[in-house]
Amino acid sequence: MGEFIGKSVKRREDARFLKGMGKYTDDIKLPKMTHSAFVRSPYAHAKIENVDISEAEKADGVVAIFTGKDACGEYGVPCGWQVDFKNGETMREPKHPLLAKDKIRHLGEAVTIVIAETLEQARDAAELVEVDYEELPAVTDPKKAMEEGAPLVHDDWDSNAAFDWCIGNDRAEVEAALEKAHHVTEMEYRNQRLAPNAMEPRSYIADYDVNGDKYTLYTSTQNPHLIRLLMCAFVLGLPEHKVRIVSKDVGGGFGSKIYHYTEEALLTWAAKEIGRPVKWTSDRSEAFLTDAHGRDHVVKSRMGFDKDGKIVAHLTDEYCGMGAYLSTFAPAVPTYLHGTLFQGVYTTPLIHLNVIAPFTHTVPVDAYRGAGRPEATYLLERIISKGAQEMGMDAAEIRYKNFIPPFDGVEEAGYQTQVALQYDSGNYEAALKKGLERLGYDDFRKEQSEARKNGRLLGVGISTYIEGCGIAPSAVVGALGARAGLYEVGQVRVQPTGKVSVFTGAHSHGQGHETVFAQFVADKLGIDMADVEIEHGDTDQVAFGMGTYGSRSLAVGGSAIIKSIDKILEKGAKIAAHKLEAAEDDLEYASGKWTVKGTDKSVSFGDVALTAYVPHNYPEGLEPGLDFSSFYDPSNFTYPFGTHIAVVEVDADTGAVELQRFIAVDDVGNIMNPMIVEGQIHGGVAQGVGQALLEEVAYDEAGQMITGSYMDYAMPRADDLPMIETENTVTPCPHNPLGVKGAGEAGAIGSTPAVVNAVVDALAHLGVTDIQMPLKPQTVWKAMQN
């Protein structure tokens, strides 16, 4: 711990947000700016017979109307990850046009953009566009999409599979072990579709400056450099050095703002066509229809146990819906972010997962908070609890029996899983022990049995999760199909006065980087936090970056900054040695100054900075300036883990579930700012509880969305949740300089199965062994009736 590291420093971002002075994209107005509205398909699958814009063109204020016939990017937006078939066939990658030309493949797909002087005029004119469709049969369920005769989403191929992939041990070997197992637990369920619902809808403003042939796109993205790269290199063929992406205040992302969306490229193209800035801000209905969704796995799983409850084998088959097109990271989610976590925290010796990823007539599915790991955790934590229930074992006991023993990754080696990864460090039983103590597990069991006698249905659910963050190194992820590196860039520019500007390729959309990054930079440099400014979200300011997702900002982005700080201090020492007329080796750096060891001779950081820029009396051969940029490519993922425990009461008459307690013990490695880590856990837990109890994107057979507004898509409100009890264990990451693991997704990963386990536990004596999420009162009540 330093002066700032490890302290709950209050956020410097807050003042502007609290005073209404944040600058989200929709808050920006440019001179001569136009507004746009989309005409979107009311069908999930249709042929476009004709688009008639003649009436709309005559409407008041219309500046331009473009349809799929206009040449705005022939190839459309690309996918950033290639996962091939296990038989070697290349992943099927359809074009994803900016505007649909001949065919509609999901509800809400854009057909026409109408650009007008005002938003009102754009909306009014959009209503005058006449589109003739021939509606076609649709398929929205990933399993049904693979059935014989299912409507094809893309005619280019003979089935809807984008790929068919597997990981782990030989399938036959796993099946043989299951045959011989003492007990086999089976599960079949759906990990439902979710809408991420960042509270700020997506918003874009594109501007074209004819003088410099320069483009600027203001966008609510988590990922400015990657958007620029994809848009320039693949979609529009623009010169990357003439395109600037600005993404300052962004109102939440949760994954949904990682991806390069069609509207970003279309607006950028249109801005040049009309020679004026164009703005588009999604409304909430459009958000439900067009923001990438999460999850959508149809799962069939078997886990075998020996007579002591030790897991002997695990075999799972999944259909993981991709939606109508491949969104930026979509193929990675049910594969390398999912199958690679099938070891969980257990010593399971044999594991096999097969994933078929079908296209469906739905909006693309991609990473949503946790991305693949919540799905893996849900499966493992449900099936082990179900196994315990079936074998008459205690849910905690079965976990203790199967845990991988503690290892720190330094003295003890990392743990090699059956599914490609090597865990960095872990102590899974410590987290469970802490959680059970916080709950008072034994007392709860007594209370539960007393309550049952009075007809009250109490339940406790345990989830002991692990996840993988800071996905890397680049060479490995490249071999696994990533079309980008997964390093991060951190530049530290010491100004002549000793003030420090830090430029990070990570992106903050709620995480508080401006505060947390300044904390460790100030500590490492021994200067005041007020002298450190963190800049992000502007490709003209920041050299490069891979953005923020996968809880990677501190583990990867923070490490890149540390590398630059090391370079600053190394060079600074040379300058200091020269000024102090001492040998570098005789200097030590602390509290913002270099001191000759054992003396009171010292020179301050500020003095050295000034000297670096006014190099009159200066080491020979040393370049002036004090400004370093570094790329950090981690040697491994980081592996946060923990135990989540939920306590629920089920209303026996109605099936309504009340979440009474939620205990989250998370080990995210070293903690820079406990207040912020807690906040991340709170939010993650809320989303995980949301999936367990409330949230679901439902499509009907025709591909119409049943839950496309806040009247039908249930998200947690304040009265749905209790206070969340947080605890930590600390097992540092052995392979990055801050020893951090990542905290952004842990809450959403661990919590969902804890809640479902609790509800099933409450009903276990009625013979209930599983309930399909979300646990709507009706669903719970029906489970109780059977």
Add this chain to the structure above:
Amino acid sequence: MIPAKFDYIKATSISEAVNLLDEHGFDAKILSGGQSLLPAMKLRLNRPEIVIDINGIPGMNSIEETGDEVIIGANCTHTQILNSDMVYKTVNILHQAVTTLGDVQVRNRGTIGGSLAHADPSADYPAVVLACNAQIEVEGKGGKRTIAATDFFQGIFTTALEDDEIVTAVRFPKVAHGKYLKFYQSASRFAIVGVAVVFDDSKVKVGITGVSDTPYRATAVEEAYTGNGDAAEHAVDGIEVMSDHFADENYRSHLAKVMVKRALEE
């Protein structure tokens, strides 16, 4: 989201509002609290050419006590009703219902008259006005008339109001003992089942919302009531029960019985 264009007229008297309605017919819409109408207009599900704002009409937003009745002006907001000591003391069941209705902001704008006229089959007020035997005062070109709550609701978003009529007030008989219970849909927070029971010596009056496309008096329950919750079995007798994503017919029928039983056993 932007509504289609419309003309806005702020009516200054009931007769002006009524005349405008009469003149423009289906092209006109009365704007009261706007909490249902404005979202529908923004989604362009509803596109009136004339919006007649009745909020400024004097005398429509008071709560008054007269002998054995409480008269609530149609323009009273839910918050006004919630904060009324008089309502709390004399028609407590109404107070109970309003606590479950919407949220702080919606209660600050939405009005009782607007809600009743909108006749959302999952709204809270209908159950209460039915159980209380409230009288709904309306006024149209033909003058004023009183519609009994039991005659007011005629279907989904459909009431006994003529095209030129507006709700001006609701008259609640004082209720010594009543209970409103609601089981809400988790997204909209509207009622899947809302049950209002008014106890009157050995008898009850039971109003139910959310269950059918028309809120109704559960007369079968009232007839079978013998002082305990057993009569709840009859909660959906003869009723066509709605079915949706959150509650199918079977579950909704069951919930209706559960909620009626709980209310009866209060």
Add this chain to the structure above:
Amino acid sequence: MNVTITVNGKQFTHDIEPRLSLAQYLRENLDLTGTHIGCDTSGCGACTITMDGNAVKSCTVLAVQADGSEITTIEGMAQNGEMHPIQAAFKEKHGLQCGFCTPGMVMVAADILKNYPNPSEEDIRHGLKGNFCRCTGYHNIVKSIQLAAETIND
């Protein structure tokens, strides 16, 4: 139509279309972009402001309906550069992350505290029902409003 509206103590007169929502009016005509639009159909509460002292969702009020009224937006909460106790409490208790729902949360908190000067946790959670936050799980928002109540009562 001509409207005259007092916003954060200053009077404004504009000729506007009737279909303009109060939220849009504040954002587009007055450049008060602290009032956010999250759903535009009164579901999320991000656009909450106070109108004649009561919290309302400004997306579901027509600007013409606000003629003659007194509006306070998030920009009007701080006085002489000093954050309002509710704002200060949100900072102290980490009641915000991405900041998008925050103005609405602060404005509804003002209404909650007006009606419940010593609110229980349940009062607060009940009062926040109309406002979505996707970042905080509400935990620290509840704590912030509890702290604000203490500060205001002191």
